[in-house]
Amino acid sequence: TLMNILGCLDQPTHGDYLLDGRNVAQLSDQELSIYRGRKIGFVFQAFNLITQLRIEENVEVPLFYQGLPKRQRSERAMEKLRLVGLEDRIGHRPTELSGGQQQRVAIARALVADPVILMADEPTGNLDSATGLSILDVFDDLHREGMTILLVTHDERIAERCQRVIRIRDGLVERDEVK
Template identity: 60%
Template sequence: MIEISNMCKVYKMGDTEVKALNDVNIKINAKEFVSIVGPSGSGKSTLMNMIGCLDVPTSGSYILDGKEVSQMKDDELAEIRNCKIGFVFQKFNLLQKLSALENVELPLIYQGLNAKEVRKRAIEALESVGLQDRMHHRPNELSGGQQQRVAIARALVTKPPVILADEPTGALDSKTGLEVMDILRDLHSTGNTIILITHDNSLAMQAKRMIKIHDGEITEDREVI
């Protein structure tokens, strides 16, 4: 599903060059549940941006679902993001003026589906995360956990091959965070590829495989027992 080879990312800050990623090599198969863990400044956010096609590497290769994406232009990357990757963010990133249902419908509208199909699939996605009774509520009428469920439904609705979850429990209390992790595990059990980005080792251990990154380099890649 994902093959990253010799990936480097260099940022220029005035006359100084900062190497955020240094010769990173990762392979992730379809239907895996993988965590990428590292402290602040380790390069995990940069790596997430590369995996999520939010940015492109300075050098190296990135093949996503059979396509080389490392040299794609912005409009091509946008299309890949909308079709291939479902994003779940720490701060939910929901549009406050839209209902839960309307938020989940947005990615399908961008894909150009007809209104009937958009509504049907958005309802199904919200039902899959247990929010069938709250779909007409706006984000400010939902708890943090419910907002994250909406975000997960939005990530799922296009049926992407990869779900990329960036600190998905970071804005939640511990009980609600566990519920969100249960949802991610359920999604994995039904065949979704899940990539969890976190600074929390205990959270990372809930995946099936853990990749550690430090100073822009992969320092450990192992199965979680």
């Protein structure tokens, strides 16, 4: 629920949520859609890839909705697929990939629009240890470049890498640790 509210997918039932100084509850559906498309990248636990599309087309989807020309969409999709180490899988459909590879496609898609905020729900959950570490290194680089990353994890080793850890139990903040 918290990730859905922060990602402008759901509205809070109590209190105010300000994004860019604006109360999200006062934004129209169209404004919320623009925020999601241009400012927020999502890595869902279930990937949400379109099986009929090749992986590069899946990565291009957010850019299609922004109205970018095909050539620009393709170039940016290839750049993000290289970033997550999948340039050798271009031309394949999601069903032809392992779960870990599908997760990396989902990460590339989340990053393709160069969002200000990346929301990642267990982004390394389906990856082997080495690939998971390389994805976390990518996240570290993006954070150093100014991207805000909200990451949900149950893996203490991943939490230890974060600058701030908010521990939530039964829907309540249990602890807020800043390193």
